[in-house]
Amino acid sequence: MSDKLSSAxxxxxxxxxxxQVRVAKEAGTPATEVIAxxxxxxxxxxxxxxxGEYFLSELIFSAEIFKRALAELGLDQAAADTDAKAxxxxxxxxxxIHDIGKNIVASVLSANGFKVIDLGVDVPAEKFxxxxxxxxxxxxxxxxxxxxxxxxxxxxxxxxxNAGLRxxxxxxxxxxxxxxxxxxxxxxDGAGISAQEAVNLAQAAIEGRAA
Amino acid sequence: MSPTGEELYRQREQRFNDIVALKKPDRAPVVPLGxxxxxxxxxxxxYKDAGYNHPQHYEAIRDATIEFGWDLTPMNTLFAADGYxxxxxxxxxxxxxxxxxxxxxxxxxxxxxxxxxxxxxxxxPNGFTLRKIFxxxxxxxxxxxxxxxxxxxxxxxTYYLLNVGGPLLGAPPLRKALExxxxxxxxxxxxxxxxxxxxxxxxxxxxPRSVAAPIIPPFDMVSxxxxxxxxxxxxxxxxxxxxxxxxxxxxKAQIGLALMLIQLTGNPxxxxxxxxxxxxxMSDEQFEKFYWPSFKRLVLAIIEAGGVPCxxxxxxxxxxxxxxxxxxxGKVAGHFDKVDRLKFKExxxxxxxxxGNVPLSLMCTGxxxxxxxxxxxxxxxxxxxxxxxxxxxxxxxxxxxxxxxMALREAADEYGVF
Numbered sequence: 178m179s180d181k182l183s184s185a186x187x188x189x190x191x192x193x194x195x196x197q198v199r200v201a202k203e204a205g206t207p208a209t210e211v212i213a214x215x216x217x218x219x220x221x222x223x224x225x226x227x228x229g230e231y232f233l234s235e236l237i238f239s240a241e242i243f244k245r246a247l248a249e250l251g252l253d254q255a256a257a258d259t260d261a262k263a264x265x266x267x268x269x270x271x272x273x274i275h276d277i278g279k280n281i282v283a284s285v286l287s288a289n290g291f292k293v294i295d296l297g298v299d300v301p302a303e304k305f306x307x308x309x310x311x312x313x314x315x316x317x318x319x320x321x322x323x324x325x326x327x328x329x330x331x332x333x334x335x336x337x338x339n340a341g342l343r344x345x346x347x348x349x350x351x352x353x354x355x356x357x358x359x360x361x362x363x364x365x366d367g368a369g370i371s372a373q374e375a376v377n378l379a380q381a382a383i384e385g386r387a388a
Numbered sequence: 389m390s391p392t393g394e395e396l397y398r399q400r401e402q403r404f405n406d407i408v409a410l411k412k413p414d415r416a417p418v419v420p421l422g423x424x425x426x427x428x429x430x431x432x433x434x435y436k437d438a439g440y441n442h443p444q445h446y447e448a449i450r451d452a453t454i455e456f457g458w459d460l461t462p463m464n465t466l467f468a469a470d471g472y473x474x475x476x477x478x479x480x481x482x483x484x485x486x487x488x489x490x491x492x493x494x495x496x497x498x499x500x501x502x503x504x505x506x507x508x509x510x511x512x513p514n515g516f517t518l519r520k521i522f523x524x525x526x527x528x529x530x531x532x533x534x535x536x537x538x539x540x541x542x543x544x545x546t547y548y549l550l551n552v553g554g555p556l557l558g559a560p561p562l563r564k565a566l567e568x569x570x571x572x573x574x575x576x577x578x579x580x581x582x583x584x585x586x587x588x589x590x591x592x593x594x595x596p597r598s599v600a601a602p603i604i605p606p607f608d609m610v611s612x613x614x615x616x617x618x619x620x621x622x623x624x625x626x627x628x629x630x631x632x633x634x635x636x637x638x639x640k641a642q643i644g645l646a647l648m649l650i651q652l653t654g655n656p657x658x659x660x661x662x663x664x665x666x667x668x669x670m671s672d673e674q675f676e677k678f679y680w681p682s683f684k685r686l687v688l689a690i691i692e693a694g695g696v697p698c699x700x701x702x703x704x705x706x707x708x709x710x711x712x713x714x715x716x717x718g719k720v721a722g723h724f725d726k727v728d729r730l731k732f733k734e735x736x737x738x739x740x741x742x743x744g745n746v747p748l749s750l751m752c753t754g755x756x757x758x759x760x761x762x763x764x765x766x767x768x769x770x771x772x773x774x775x776x777x778x779x780x781x782x783x784x785x786x787x788x789x790x791x792x793x794m795a796l797r798e799a800a801d802e803y804g805v806f
Contacts, residue, residue, distance in 0.1 A: 232674075234674060275494065
């Protein structure tokens with residue numbers, strides 16, 4: 178079942194994925210097994226994105242199919258989150274209200290086994306810090322589209338410093354104008370310019386290695 | 389004797405046209421496609437004022453054009469904030485509205501049309517726009533939804549026009565919406581009056597306008613404006629035929645709009661901002677099915693009407709260059725953001741001029757010498773044909789350092805005389 182299910186998702190056959198999930202559920206297959214097969218597919222999709230075989234369209238659609246498959250199992254994201262690898266606090270920084278890229282990152286991270294706390298847009302530093310404390314999160318993603326929001330990114334990272342939390346979290350920046358150079362300048366732990374890079378950075382951080 | 393404004397105007401217009409037509413010019417011009425807050429920040433004005441004080445903003449564009457030695461007057465990329473207020477737009481946030489005074493305006497992309505509404509839109513796009521979209525994008529236009537207006541052709545006679553249309557239009561919900569539209573029109577009228585005044589002044593001094601008539605490609609009209617990136621992406625898989633139907637409607641509208649604006653503005657240079665067709669968003673197969681055919685027909689229709697399509701290829705267009713080679717040579721002024729310039733030269737060097745591509749990061753955080761070095765590299769690359777126009781990635785960036793903007797001109801004078 179799991180190979181067939183994985184390849185259905187990798188090949189973007191939405192109806193097929195949902196049918197197989199339904200059949201598996203009716204046959205009494207444990208939900209964790211079904212989710213594992215789906216996440217296996219998400220990893221393959223991520224690899225195909227990295228090699229240029231797949232594009233943003235496949236990342237968006239597969240994350241969407243994944244969400245529907247969870248619903249088919251009678252689960253919501255919260256149920257899937259109970260087995261999450263780690264918690265990732267995500268938001269678009271203060272003064273910037275762009276959320277397209279951030280939303281894609283949220284759904285792709287979720288489909289890859291991370292619990293995502295999405296704080297929305299125009300998020301002040303204090304809100305990031307409160308969410309990290311509340312959820313005992315170790316991963317933080319700051320998003321922006323505007324170059325004018327670089328200052329807000331910088332002050333958010335500094336706020337973690339001032340709160341004495343900087344060493345406990347990995348902070349990544351993402352969005353159209355960010356670069357690895359900017360991450361270095363702002364004192365972030367890495368920069369991602371695609372949703373897949375966000376997954377890679379998060380995965381590397383929880384494994385304690387460089388992405 | 390130095391040339392008159394009229395002579396300078398003719399020379400600059402000719403130089404632009406020669407470069408597009410792939411004829412070697414005397415020198416490489418500096419042609420900013422557009423400009424927004426840069427001119428206001430340079431003058432010490434606020435972001436908020438830039439959107440509200442139209443004469444002040446346009447005068448700043450005039451002064452910058454002269455001061456920084458631009459060959460053509462850039463298009464203004466800011467809109468009338470008093471116009472946003474008049475209709476109560478929900479599709480933008482701006483300084484003076486919900487945003488702080490020291491930040492630029494931002495577009496709110498959303499699913500203004502839901503996937504299950506395609507059939508309704510396709511069956512009656514005009515009615516759907518009036519009754520569903522207007523109220524969603526502007527709170528003061530809510531009246532169009534509150535009154536259950538039947539298809540408008542019921543008024544195709546004096547009887548209904550007078551006896552139903554008359555009272556309907558005067559009743560509070562529609563009256564409010566109509567008054568909001570008129571207030572919007574007045575606000576935008578002041579904005580365009582300022583545009584016309586500085587445009588005429590600059591033309592007399594010898595500066596033609598860069599581009600006008602913004603025309604959004606059919607796919608982006610659906611993706612950016614109606615369905616959002618997520619929505620249009622899912623539609624490619626789930627509702628491909630409906631998505632294509634909407635793209636087809638947008639193609640007809642955008643071609644009509646382009647031809648109308650060429651006629652009304654008298655400027656043949658049609659600005660086409662390109663979004664979702666860039667490398668990375670979709671596969672070649674999807675691009676060939678959903679993005680390219682309608683865009684190509686739009687470009688060909690503009691050429692056919694005597695216009696000069698000026699697509700701004702935002703994002704990285706390197707993976708798409710092979711498609712652009714299908715356009716007739718010497719007819720399209722391609723403006724590039726992040727493309728691989730060497731690859732462009734190889735694939736399109738004998739088919740299309742090259743415009744833009746001096747990196748945003750250099751303009752905003754680099755040093756003048758770095759800007760000059762980059763311009764020098766471009767000029768050397770295109771020195772054989774001279775088919776090059778200098779600019780940053782999408783016009784002059786808002787936060788560009790003035791000395792770096794000046795460096796574009798200095799580098800053009802230093803290295804760009806053929």
